[in-house]
Amino acid sequence: MRNENSILEVENLTKKFGGLVAIDNLSFSVQRGEILGIIGPNGAGKTTLINVISGLYFPTTGRILFEGKDITNLKSHQRCRLGISRTFQLVRPIKEFTILENVMVSAIFGKNLKLTKAEERAIEICEFVGLKRLKIPIDSATVLELKKMEMARALASDPKIVFLDEIMAGLSVDETNEMIDVVLKMNEHGKTIVVVEHVMSVIRRLTHRVIVLDRGKMIAEGSYEDVSHQPAVISAYLGEEE
Numbered sequence: 001m002r003n004e005n006s007i008l009e010v011e012n013l014t015k016k017f018g019g020l021v022a023i024d025n026l027s028f029s030v031q032r033g034e035i036l037g038i039i040g041p042n043g044a045g046k047t048t049l050i051n052v053i054s055g056l057y058f059p060t061t062g063r064i065l066f067e068g069k070d071i072t073n074l075k076s077h078q079r080c081r082l083g084i085s086r087t088f089q090l091v092r093p094i095k096e097f098t099i100l101e102n103v104m105v106s107a108i109f110g111k112n113l114k115l116t117k118a119e120e121r122a123i124e125i126c127e128f129v130g131l132k133r134l135k136i137p138i139d140s141a142t143v144l145e146l147k148k149m150e151m152a153r154a155l156a157s158d159p160k161i162v163f164l165d166e167i168m169a170g171l172s173v174d175e176t177n178e179m180i181d182v183v184l185k186m187n188e189h190g191k192t193i194v195v196v197e198h199v200m201s202v203i204r205r206l207t208h209r210v211i212v213l214d215r216g217k218m219i220a221e222g223s224y225e226d227v228s229h230q231p232a233v234i235s236a237y238l239g240e241e242e
């Protein structure tokens with residue numbers, strides 16, 4: 001599976017929580033510069049996969065290689081310094097801080113910057129994601145502003161690969177379109193992106209390739225057009241509605 005252009009490889013990855021197998025012997029790779037979509041019904045293991053790749057959890061078995069280097073046993077801050085970053089499905093800002101200060105914290109920890117440099121960098125990134133009200137407290141921020149802040153925090157460490165976990169949830173159609181533009185702009189600026197998303201129109205518009213997970217296993221892989229017509233994929237989603 002290893003080829004020159006892959007930035008991340010996941011090999012035979014398994015993550016168990018007690019008796020529950022959340023990720024089941026999963027192997028795939030991410031190509032440098034691509035936007036890869038990961039879809040699948042609720043509980044398929046999408047967030048767990050991001051947690052294991054970003055170092056929040058260690059896998060039960062299997063390996064993760066980033067730029068050819070085995071990172072399976074590295075801590076999350078070490079993976080962050082190497083260039084792996086992620087957003088959280090549940091945005092967890094520091095409530096006492098402004099939007100800008102929250103992004104600054106990520107710049108300080110993610111990139112080891114001193115205060116003044118961290119502020120310069122945070123302002124630059126907030127501008128990049130289209131945040132305008134930088135000095136407002138968290139509790140007066142809109143959902144869109146919080147989502148953009150979450151993106152800005154993920155970008156603060158200047159990552160090579162960014163995992164986005166359902167960043168469109170709770171947004172209106174117009175807001176979703178705005179976020180899609182931000183993600184495309186990130187990709188144009190050289191970021192490899194892995195996007196976990198429930199909204200299929202977002203996956204269709206954003207991704208070059210899609211992996212479908214169901215109960216921790218890959219059940220399909222290909223372009224959105226290819227996978228969305230496969231019976232196994234349709235039945236996995238139909239099962240969810242029951």
Ligand SMILES: Nc1ncnc2c1ncn2[C@@H]1O[C@H](COP(=O)(O)OP(=O)(O)O)[C@@H](O)[C@H]1O
Pocket residue numbers: 017020022040041042043044045046047048049
């Ligand atoms: N920290 C945890 N402890 C125990 N079970 C977990 C934990 N995190 C996730 N799970 C379980 O793993 C499975 C996959 O969850 P998750 O990765 O959140 O799915 P998805 O993001 O695809 O909806 C679910 O059955 C979930 O309950």
Ligand SMILES: [Mg+2]
Pocket residue numbers: 046047048089
């Ligand atoms: Mg999830």
